[in-house]
Amino acid sequence: xxxSQGVEWALHTCLNLTWLATGQAVPTGKLAAFYELxxxxxxxxxxxxxxxxxxxSVSGPKGGFRLARxxxxxxxxxxxxxxxxxxxxxxxxQILREGPGGRADVDYQQTCLLAQGMRRADLAWRRELAAxxxxxxxxxxxxxxPDTPRRTRARFTELSR
Amino acid sequence: xxxSQGVEWALHTCLNLTWLATGQAVPTGKLAAFYELxxxxxxxxxxxxxxxxxxxSVSGPKGGFRLARxxxxxxxxxxxxxxxxxxxxxxxxQILREGPGGRADVDYQQTCLLAQGMRRADLAWRRELAAxxxxxxxxxxxxxxPDTPRRTRARFTELSR
DNA sequence: CATATTCTGGATATCAGATATCCAGGTTAT
DNA sequence: ATAACCTGGATATCTGATATCCAGAATATG
Numbered sequence: 335x336x337x338s339q340g341v342e343w344a345l346h347t348c349l350n351l352t353w354l355a356t357g358q359a360v361p362t363g364k365l366a367a368f369y370e371l372x373x374x375x376x377x378x379x380x381x382x383x384x385x386x387x388x389x390x391s392v393s394g395p396k397g398g399f400r401l402a403r404x405x406x407x408x409x410x411x412x413x414x415x416x417x418x419x420x421x422x423x424x425x426x427x428q429i430l431r432e433g434p435g436g437r438a439d440v441d442y443q444q445t446c447l448l449a450q451g452m453r454r455a456d457l458a459w460r461r462e463l464a465a466x467x468x469x470x471x472x473x474x475x476x477x478x479x480p481d482t483p484r485r486t487r488a489r490f491t492e493l494s495r
Numbered sequence: 496x497x498x499s500q501g502v503e504w505a506l507h508t509c510l511n512l513t514w515l516a517t518g519q520a521v522p523t524g525k526l527a528a529f530y531e532l533x534x535x536x537x538x539x540x541x542x543x544x545x546x547x548x549x550x551x552s553v554s555g556p557k558g559g560f561r562l563a564r565x566x567x568x569x570x571x572x573x574x575x576x577x578x579x580x581x582x583x584x585x586x587x588x589q590i591l592r593e594g595p596g597g598r599a600d601v602d603y604q605q606t607c608l609l610a611q612g613m614r615r616a617d618l619a620w621r622r623e624l625a626a627x628x629x630x631x632x633x634x635x636x637x638x639x640x641p642d643t644p645r646r647t648r649a650r651f652t653e654l655s656r
Numbered sequence: 657c658a659t660a661t662t663c664t665g666g667a668t669a670t671c672a673g674a675t676a677t678c679c680a681g682g683t684t685a686t
Numbered sequence: 687a688t689a690a691c692c693t694g695g696a697t698a699t700c701t702g703a704t705a706t707c708c709a710g711a712a713t714a715t716g
Contacts, residue, residue, distance in 0.1 A: 335579045336586060336673090337496050338703060345609045346590055361662060369593045375705050381664070394713030395661040410612055418496045423584070425497060429507055432530045447635045448506045451571055455623035462616035474608045497702090499674060522691060536676050542693070555684030556690040 337418060340379040343371055344417045345410065347380070348388065352405045352472045353486040359391075359398035360490060367493045379417050386416035405472055411463035423459075424452035498579060501540040504532055505578045506571065508541070509549065513566045513633045514647045520552075520559035521651060528654045540578050547577035566633055572624035584620075585613035 347365050354360065362380060366373035380399050383389040390402040401408070426449040430442040443449055475482050508526050515521065523541060527534035541560050544550040551563040562569070587610040591603040604610055636643050 335496070335498050335582070335584050336703095337584045339586065339588060340703085342586065342588055342590055342609075345613075349609065359662095363662090369590050372705060374707075375703095377663080378705090384663090391663060392713085393661085393663045393711075394715095396714060397662045397712085399663090410609075410616070421496070423496050423498045425500065425503065427500060427503055429503055429530050447632050447639070448503075448510065448571075451624075451627045451632060452506075454627070455571070455620045458623040459616045459620040462619040463612075466612045466615070471608050471612060478608070497674095501674085520691095524691090533676060535678075536674095538692080539676090545692095552692060553684085554682075554690090554692045557685060558683085558691045560692090 335423065337414070340375075340417045341414055343369070343376055344379045344383060344413050347376070348383070348401065348408065348413055348468055349471060349475075350486055350490075351389075351399070351401050352468055353483040354400070354490065356400065359396065359400045361398035364490060364493045365399065368489060383413070383416050386412065388412055388416055401468075404469070406467050406469035408468045409464045410466045410468075410471075411460055413468075414463060422453065422456050424449065424456060426452075496584065498575070501536075501578045502575055504530070504537055505540045505544060505574050508537070509544070509562065509569065509574055509629055510632060510636075511647055511651075512550075512560070512562050513629055514644045515561070515651065517561065520557065520561045522559035525651060525654045526560065529650060544574070544577050547573065549573055549577055562629075565630070567628050567630035569629045570625045571627045571629075571632075572621055574629075575624060583614065583617050585610065585617060587613070 346369065350365075350368060351360065362373050362377045365371075365380070366376045380389060380391070384391050384399070384402075387402055388408055389399045391397070391399050426443040426446060428442045428446075430446055431440075507530065511526075511529065512521065523534050523538045526532075526541070527537045541550060541552070545552050545560070545563075548563055549569055550560045552558070552560050587604040587607060589603045589607075591607055592601075
């Protein structure tokens with residue numbers, strides 16, 4: 335039941351991008367150096383975020399990644415789904431097919447009451463993640479640490495590559 | 496973000512046990528044959544359920560497993576935690592330590608606002624699972640399929656080993 | 657136009673955990 | 687005494703996450 339590490343990278347990277355001028359693109363190298371992450375692998379997550387429409391990419395010198403839409407329109411769920419995939423955590427393997435009265439023509443993923451119970455929890459999880467946007471987190475951080483925007487921008491500037 | 500297959504096995508196995516006389520113990524072989532599962536591996540999950548106090552085991556001939564407490568006192572969360580472990584799905588790797596102003600003496604798992612947002616969703620998930628007991632599921636099933644108790648007992652009887 | 661920078665996507669290697677099997681040893685009904 | 691059954695450890699296999707590399711395309715700059 336572990337979520338991949340890439341989710342944390344993606345969340346923090348997207349949050350950092352909220353503190354930059356909207357037009358400014360940041361290359362993978364700088365985004366990775368910010369937290370000393372492996373650049374080539376972080377790039378895979380960034381590509382997933384681009385495919386999901388959360389980031390947009392720019393090729394060439396001065397290229398890189400930036401948020402594709404306002405932070406208020408990006409939920410934590412958007413980012414998690416982009417990196418982890420949209421599948422539910424509970425894999426209903428249709429175990430009931432093998433049980434007494436099991437029938438091949440029934441979709442137990444839908445009818446199995448245990449699967450429904452698990453799905454109910456899964457939906458509550460998604461609802462909670464969808465209710466929180468990057469803009470929410472951003473403003474919470476700025477309230478607790480008012481110098482974070484300045485420090486983040488400064489860090490990106492000083493990172494050589 | 497996939498949950499292990501064993502969770503589904505454990506959930507259905509525990510549910511099936513709610514339809515047996517409370518004193519009756521069922522050996523691993525029968526529990527596995529019920530859904531054509533690998534017995535030796537299912538046994539590992541059963542052992543985990545015993546350690547969690549959900550099942551109790553009986554050695555020797557006529558031995559096996561039975562519920563250790565009333566179905567109303569066993570939540571879906573109890574079973575999931577017993578098999579999957581109690582860890583949160585979101586692994587906060589303390590990424591902020593490497594960022595600007597990161598300090599080694601701060602527990603970012605507690606203070607990081609993104610980690611808190613993920614934890615909020617995790618708690619909602621657990622709350623939803625804790626609110627559903629085996630007794631709830633059992634009564635829902637019996638409402639939709641009144642012959643399930645009889646059929647389940649019959650299946651256990653006919654399974655040779 | 658030439659060059660250097662950067663993204664894209666595929667191929668590949670490595671490692672951890674899930675899945676699965678087996679066995680030696682302990683318990684207990686008959 | 688024997689056979690059925692659980693326990694826990696050792697081990698094998700397979701899958702997915704982690705990680706690296708490279709060839710090709712896009713583009714800013716001089």
